[in-house]
Amino acid sequence: MERAQGQLEAEMQNLEEEKNRVIEEAFIRAESEMKAVHENLAGVRMNLLSLQPALRTLTCDYNCLKRQVQDFPFMLDKAITEAKQEICQVISEVSSANQELLRKYKREMNLRKKCHNELVRLKGNIRVFCRVRPVSQEEQDSADAKTMLSFDSEDDAVLYLSNKGKIMTFELDKVFSPQATQEEVFQEVQSLVTSCIDGFNVCIFAYGQTGSGKTYTMEGVVDDPGINQRALRLLFSEVTEKAPDWDYIITVSMVEIYNETLRNLLGENPTDKLDIKMNPDGSGQLYVPGLTEFTVQSPEDINKVFELGHMNRATACTNLNEHSSRSHALLIITVSGFNSATGNRTQGKLNLVDLAGSERIAKSGAEGSRLREAQCINKSLSALGDVINALRCKHSHIPFRNSRLTYLLQDSLSGDSKTLMMVQVSPLPGNMSESVCSLKFAQRVRSVELSSSSRRHENSSTSSSPTHDSVKHTCS
Numbered sequence: 001m002e003r004a005q006g007q008l009e010a011e012m013q014n015l016e017e018e019k020n021r022v023i024e025e026a027f028i029r030a031e032s033e034m035k036a037v038h039e040n041l042a043g044v045r046m047n048l049l050s051l052q053p054a055l056r057t058l059t060c061d062y063n064c065l066k067r068q069v070q071d072f073p074f075m076l077d078k079a080i081t082e083a084k085q086e087i088c089q090v091i092s093e094v095s096s097a098n099q100e101l102l103r104k105y106k107r108e109m110n111l112r113k114k115c116h117n118e119l120v121r122l123k124g125n126i127r128v129f130c131r132v133r134p135v136s137q138e139e140q141d142s143a144d145a146k147t148m149l150s151f152d153s154e155d156d157a158v159l160y161l162s163n164k165g166k167i168m169t170f171e172l173d174k175v176f177s178p179q180a181t182q183e184e185v186f187q188e189v190q191s192l193v194t195s196c197i198d199g200f201n202v203c204i205f206a207y208g209q210t211g212s213g214k215t216y217t218m219e220g221v222v223d224d225p226g227i228n229q230r231a232l233r234l235l236f237s238e239v240t241e242k243a244p245d246w247d248y249i250i251t252v253s254m255v256e257i258y259n260e261t262l263r264n265l266l267g268e269n270p271t272d273k274l275d276i277k278m279n280p281d282g283s284g285q286l287y288v289p290g291l292t293e294f295t296v297q298s299p300e301d302i303n304k305v306f307e308l309g310h311m312n313r314a315t316a317c318t319n320l321n322e323h324s325s326r327s328h329a330l331l332i333i334t335v336s337g338f339n340s341a342t343g344n345r346t347q348g349k350l351n352l353v354d355l356a357g358s359e360r361i362a363k364s365g366a367e368g369s370r371l372r373e374a375q376c377i378n379k380s381l382s383a384l385g386d387v388i389n390a391l392r393c394k395h396s397h398i399p400f401r402n403s404r405l406t407y408l409l410q411d412s413l414s415g416d417s418k419t420l421m422m423v424q425v426s427p428l429p430g431n432m433s434e435s436v437c438s439l440k441f442a443q444r445v446r447s448v449e450l451s452s453s454s455r456r457h458e459n460s461s462t463s464s465s466p467t468h469d470s471v472k473h474t475c476s
């Protein structure tokens with residue numbers, strides 16, 4: 001028992017020692033772990049300390065952003081309003097600059113028209129040219145070929161004619177010798193043609209005896225066209241150049257005046273007579289009811305119109321050559337323009353007239369219809385001379401109503417309009433007396449203005465009845 005008790009006590013002693021040792025070990029371990037935790041805790045604390053200011057700045061930033069987001073719509077509105085104001089300001093500046101430019105442009109246009117007017121006035125609103133046709137091959141072979149006309153190499157406005165040993169001198173605005181080409185002739189008339197784009201009315205007449213080259217000058221031949229075709233081509237190219245600022249419409253009519261009656265050459269019924277009437281709108285303008293007008297848009301259109309006109313003229317008579325020399329042929333071109341930027345409108349008319357032959361009929365030979373034709377031609381050519389005379393003398397009464405021709409062309413002969421008389425002359429000695437007549441007619445038409453204007457300067461009271469009769473279509 002005692003031994004067993006001794007053993008048990010030793011065992012207990014061992015266990016007690018073991019327990020104390022384990023406790024001591026656990027304590028030491030716990031202590032070191034505790035120390036590590038403490039150290040960690042210190043680290044965390046340190047971190048926490050450094051994070052705090054960052055957190056503060058973040059909060060601050062966040063608040064700031066929040067404010068900005070709240071303010072953003074207002075700022076955007078403000079910016080948009082400001083931008084709008086700026087844009088409006090710039091637009092109004094540009095628009096006023098535009099207005100200014102437009103005003104200047106209008107002024108320049110007016111000035112241009114005035115200058116053009118002035119230039120034409122200085123040159124004379126009524127100009128007289130002379131064209132001498134060449135001697136043809138057949139004529140050259142005949143004995144009659146010796147020409148009696150001569151030109152001045154220094155002065156292209158003078159023509160000399162030797163008649164029965166006497167030299168007569170004719171002064172005109174321009175003389176074209178037989179060598180002058182269609183192109184050269186057209187060069188001299190093209191400024192007149194283009195002025196109808198600016199709203200002027202223009203008349204170009206070809207005057208002269210049958211066979212002197214009127215139709216050659218106005219219509220020309222197929223491969224060398226005359227003024228009619230060239231004028232339309234020029235008008236097309238000019239109005240094309242003015243696009244897109246200006247919008248133009250070009251219309252064409254063709255009429256014939258035979259025995260004082262007016263015929264519509266582009267109409268369905270070319271034999272129908274046309275009337276000239278006062279426009280009922282009270283404008284004082286004349287118009288021709290039923291007159292056919294074709295709008296032309298290209299040179300091809302022109303050819304079609306000319307063909308139709310020729311066909312109609314030919315079908316209405318038995319001998320076209322004879323008939324055409326006894327009637328006036330008119331090509332009437334109207335150019336209407338509209339400027340969409342300025343709202344300006346213009347309308348000009350170009351009348352190209354191939355007159356009836358100016359030859360005098362032998363007093364004994366003519367009777368019946370031939371006499372009537374001759375009287376009608378004489379009457380209308382005299383009336384034309386009288387009207388031009390009265391215009392140049394600035395008479396208060398212009399006798400437009402004395403013939404269909406002058407009545408029809410009334411608008412295009414009066415006011416600001418321009419007239420060119422192309423007097424055609426044959427160079428043949430056999431035609432000498434008619435050539436002298438034509439040149440005298442030309443000379444008188446031209447000299448009226450000079451004498452009347454100088455008279456006006458000298459004494460205005462004597463200008464009432466200047467050389468009125470001198471332009472009568474009669475040769476003494």
Ligand code: ADP
Pocket residue numbers: 132133134178208209210211212213214215216217325424
């Ligand atoms: P009109 O119309 O005055 O009666 P035309 O124009 O018919 O006269 O001319 C008569 C002839 O003379 C025609 O054969 C025409 O071709 C010719 N002719 C006229 N002028 C010229 C010219 N400048 N150059 C060449 N031939 C011309």
Ligand code: MG
Pocket residue numbers: 211214215216324325354
């Ligand atoms: Mg002819």
